[in-house]
Amino acid sequence: MPTKLEQLLAEIDPKLTLDKTSALADDAMNTFSFGSGHINDRDEFEKCLTDFFCHVDSHVLGSSKSFNSKHRDFQWGRCRILLSRIYGSNAYVTAFDMAQTGKDGGLYAVLKAIALRMAQEYAENQTGALISEYWKNLTLDERFAAPDEYLEKYGHLLPLELTENSAYRIRANFPKLLAQHPEIIRKFRNLGG
Numbered sequence: 001m002p003t004k005l006e007q008l009l010a011e012i013d014p015k016l017t018l019d020k021t022s023a024l025a026d027d028a029m030n031t032f033s034f035g036s037g038h039i040n041d042r043d044e045f046e047k048c049l050t051d052f053f054c055h056v057d058s059h060v061l062g063s064s065k066s067f068n069s070k071h072r073d074f075q076w077g078r079c080r081i082l083l084s085r086i087y088g089s090n091a092y093v094t095a096f097d098m099a100q101t102g103k104d105g106g107l108y109a110v111l112k113a114i115a116l117r118m119a120q121e122y123a124e125n126q127t128g129a130l131i132s133e134y135w136k137n138l139t140l141d142e143r144f145a146a147p148d149e150y151l152e153k154y155g156h157l158l159p160l161e162l163t164e165n166s167a168y169r170i171r172a173n174f175p176k177l178l179a180q181h182p183e184i185i186r187k188f189r190n191l192g193g
Contacts, residue, residue, distance in 0.1 A: 004142065005149050008134040008178070014186040017123040021060055025119035028059035029112060037107045039099045046076055049095070052111050053079040056118050079114070082121075086113050123182070131178045147171045154181075157188055 002010070032055050039045045054075055057063070083091040099107040138146065147170050155163050162169050162177075170177050 003149060004134065004138065005146050008130060009181060011130050012127045012178070012182050014182040014189070017127050017182050018120070018186055021119040021123040021126075022116070024060045025056055025115040028056040029115045031055075031059075032111070034107060034111060038102055039096075039107060042096065045096050045099055047072075048099075048107070049079050049083075049110070049114070050076045053082070053114060053118070056115050060119060060122050082114060082117055086117050124179070127179055127182055131175055134178075135175050143174075147174045150174070150177070154184070157184055 032052055034048055034052065039048060050072055080092065083095055087094040095110045098104050098110050105112070135143070147167065151158075151163065151167055151170065155167070158170070
């Protein structure tokens with residue numbers, strides 16, 4: 001019978017988190033019609049990005065509800081926040097310039113960046129919720145034992161600076177390490193491990 005840690009690690013496996021949300025975001029990208037790929041009007045730009053944001057949102061979350069246009073300002077606000085995470089403090093200007101001129105991949109690149117970032121954030125949220133639930137339900141003894149179990153099975157995948165000195169960094173921040181586990185496994189699998 002699998003341990004509680006093994007059950008959690010199976011639930012947060014990158015195939016079920018990172019890869020799944022990425023595939024759903026790719027599907028959303030492939031099923032969204034964004035016209036010519038050049039936008040010269042700011043209102044049209046905001047409408048396109050908001051519609052796309054909602055399209056990806058519904059694909060990744062599996063929601064069949066259609067976008068309600070009376071909530072456009074709210075959805076645009078969420079999209080703008082996401083843009084700033086992607087492109088930094090000048091996000092709007094950068095993204096609009098790309099959509100207008102076609103440089104650096106144009107509108108397609110902006111939409112692709114939005115889809116990828118949304119997929120990443122949804123996977124991280126899903127993983128975080130599962131880890132939080134797992135950690136909350138452990139006894140104190142189980143919380144002390146879990147890092148040892150993890151190190152025994154996955155310590156060889158971690159950088160030496162994390163495992164040296166009795167792996168105190170891992171023990172002190174074990175839930176944070178668990179949040180990184182899907183990406184660690186994904187990189188290991190991509191290397192052919």
